[in-house]
Amino acid sequence: MILCDIGNTSLHxxxxxxxxxxxxxxxxxxKTFQEKVYYISVxxxxxxxxxxxxxxIDLEPFIERDGYYDTMxxxxxxxxxxxxxGVIVDVGSAVTVDVVRDGVYEGGFIYPGKIAMQSCYSGISPALEYPFHFEFNQKKLAKNSQDAISYGYLKLLASEVSSYALPITLTGGDAEEFSKLFRKNxxxxxxxxFEGMQKVVKQL
Amino acid sequence: MILCDIGNTSLHxxxxxxxxxxxxxxxxxxKTFQEKVYYISVxxxxxxxxxxxxxxIDLEPFIERDGYYDTMxxxxxxxxxxxxxGVIVDVGSAVTVDVVRDGVYEGGFIYPGKIAMQSCYSGISPALEYPFHFEFNQKKLAKNSQDAISYGYLKLLASEVSSYALPITLTGGDAEEFSKLFRKNxxxxxxxxFEGMQKVVKQL
Incomplete structure (x- = not known):
């Protein structure tokens, strides 16, 4: 079986x-593909x-779009x-967080990715030009500038995501680094x- | 009595x-001032x-700097x-949050101000170029893009600040707008x- 996730610049x-x-x-x-290819495309x-x-074969018609939102x-x-x-957290240029409970999509939110947020802080003041510290102590408010921006960016995200008390799935380019924010689940x-696509293919 | 808060570009x-x-x-x-002026200065x-x-008269030597951090x-x-x-939240080009409990400074964090965060989101994608919605429903995850960034920016801040269970003081240029995020306390x-300065002057 071949699966393909089509973006605006590349096919995965x-x-x-x-x-x-x-x-x-x-x-x-x-046309270089003779076999069946199951795809989704933006x-x-x-x-x-x-x-x-x-x-x-476009897989989009085989799922129920109701319950999600149009621009998603x-x-x-x-x-x-x-x-x-579960909660699915996709960390790339943006961080998207989506929550499903009992099979129903509850909604989500969008947060800036690491690089965007870093230039956001340094644009406010050169005094805030630090890399984020992913292994700061989340239980202690900050007492230096690097911890103060790391806490602001990362602790707030970690608290929100943990507050759902659901299993967390991290994906995207920065998944390893952001995994340091979560202890369990x-x-x-x-x-x-691709896993989602495989699941839909099996139900065809 | 005259009080003066001296910044890098103006005296208040x-x-x-x-x-x-x-x-x-x-x-x-x-030298145009003949009266006593109590000041702090960066x-x-x-x-x-x-x-x-x-x-x-510089008021800085009359407070205890221990317990705060050097670049503060x-x-x-x-x-x-x-x-x-209490929690003091100063909302301007940055949002600074500081917590005092039983007279002891616990620390704080720094978060981007409204304008910086808005251009952060729109820099990630033109699809995220929305003004923040301050009166969104904080109890519901978002199901459209404007709510998704408003939730990401504002709900995460509101949850963190409320989590201290202390009286909240809002100050700074955007205080009125951010006050919509908090129901009580x-x-x-x-x-x-100036209030802090007056308090120190009274103890001289």
Whole structure:
């Protein structure tokens, strides 16, 4: 089975045989694939092209979009197919947090990613130009500037996410680093979108 | 009595008779004041000049700096003189949060101010370019993009500040707007630094 998560600049594949690989949208030719490919896509131009190819199967129509919101990315929605009770935290350029309880999507929120937040602080004052400290003591308010911004950015996020008292799944490029914020109930899953897609494929 | 809070670009006065007024550092001549002026200052050049004038009295030596941290602004420390049990939240270009319990400074944290955070989100993606919604429902996770960033920025701050279970004092330029985040235990005090100075003067 081949799965493909299509973004605006690249296609991310998971092939049972070849493993994971990426192709750029510009260099991509869908006709080089003879096998069945199950995909999701946020790339409208490419989706239109793929509709005419019998072996490319869009998974989006096979899930219920009700309960999610219109501008919510299809990748976030597929990640949520993997859990009936859990929080999915995707840490990249933004941090998206989504909560499912008893199979129902409760909603979520968006927080800045590490790089954006760091330049946000240093833009306020050069005195706040520090890297974040991920292993600060979350139980103690800060008494120096580096801890003061680390606490502001990271403790507030950790408290909110932990407050749901649900299993936490971390995904995205900075998952390892952000995992230091949570002591328990934590899984790092780099392939959570593919897992969601696999689950939907099995139900076809 | 005249009180003066000296910053890097302006001097902020509170005069028993004339009320509040500001002067720019550049235009300022301390010799125009014949009366006693009690001041605090983060402006080193000006502090040096004022040391030679008998009627300008620096209040900094009259408080105990132990327990605070070295890079902490003297204005934040004077604001903290007003409470034995409380949280002081100063909302301006940054949001500084400081906690005092039983007269002891526990520490604090620094969070981005409204304008910095808004451009942080819109820098991540134009899809996140919304003004913050201060009167969103804090009890419900978001199901649209504007609520998703408002929740991320404001609910996380409100939860943390409320978690101390102490009286909250809001000060700074955006105090009115941020007051919408808190239901109880809240006072807006625009002059909290002057209040701290008055308290120290009374003990001289």
């Amino acid at each position: 594949f998971l092939d049972d045989e070849k493993g994971e690989f990426k192709e750029s949208v510009l260099a991509f030719n869908p 790339n409208k131009a490419l989706s239109k092209e793929l509709k005419n190819l019998g072996n490319w 990315g299809i990748d976030r929605i597929f990640a949520l197919q993997t859990t009936q009770n 934590l899984t790092i899953k780099k392939r959570v979108i | 006065f509170l005069d028993d008779e004339k009320g509040e007024f500001k002067e720019s550092v550049l235009a300022f001549n301390p 402006n080193k050049a000006l502090s040096k000049e004022l040391k030679n004038l008998g009627n300008w 602004g003297i204005d934040r420390i004077f604001a903290l003189q007003t409470t034995q049990n 809240l006072t807006i005090k625009k002059r909290v630094i």
